[in-house]
Amino acid sequence: MEQRIGFIGLGNMGSAILQGILASETVSASQFYIYDVSSEAIESLKQKYALNVLESAKEVARESDIVFIAVKPNNVNEVLTEIQKELKKSTVVVSIAAGITLKAIEAVIGYEQKVIRVMPNTPALVNSAMCSMTPNTEVSPEELLTVRALLNCIGLTEVLPEYQVHAATGVGGSAPAFVFMFIEALADAAVKGGMSRKQAYKFAAQTVMGSAKLMLESDKHPGELKDMVCSPSGTTIEGVQVLEERAFRAAVMDAVEACINRSKNLSGEK
CATH class of the missing domain: 1.10.3730.10 (ProC C-terminal domain-like)
Incomplete structure (x- = not known):
């Protein structure tokens, strides 16, 4: 896998997904570009892995082919607004924020942007997650498979239509x-x-x-x-x-x- 992968937000869930992917050894640490407002979250990861630590969410969006938005739901709009102009049309935006719909994300970053909505759960912390994945119409089957392969590093995945995300x-x-x-x-x-x-x-x-x-x-x-x-x-x-x-x-x-x-x-x- 050659894609550059960004993470904006490295709380429990974001960090679990990142470290699960790294542990699988399918992607090298040098392919990750990360940012979090908390220096503590960054420092603990820097001690373990040779990741690219950036100074802002904008920089992560600019550098990434796939970018995980792993901030709290009430901060999602702020982050999306900040990175909107930095996203390439080919960039796949992966949101793990509960309750934030594809339409709500597209309304901020554009309806032509590739977006996948993911609902993980806390067993991701021990690589035993169950994740739902819901792509918008801009995401190709190949791109969906790529992101699914990343998430399979932390457990199991199922692709669902958005109306089933509540279930x-x-x-x-x-x-x-x-x-x-x-x-x-x-x-x-x-x-x-x-x-x-x-x-x-x-x-x-x-x-x-x-x-x-x-x-x-x-x-x-x-x-x-x-x-x-x-x-x-x-x-x-x-x-x-x-x-x-x-x-x-x-x-x-x-x-x-x-x-x-x-x-x-x-x-x-x-």
């Missing part, structure tokens, strides 16, 4: 919080049963991670995998009955739906 926000962007709550609840129950807190968290987290991996790699329906654990008159089916009585699945669906509705609201949709 991706609910099941991908927000859901890690629900998973952490589930892990915490599992661990609390194990502690109540006599296990140490440290052991309980390890059992709960590994069980969730292993179960997810089993589903992805076996390609079996989650219901089938659930049935495999539920022996007749066994312990698991007793627990499943309690979860059904407490409307466990309905509660999860309602939580994700609430996230979807809030995502629509933040995007200005009804």
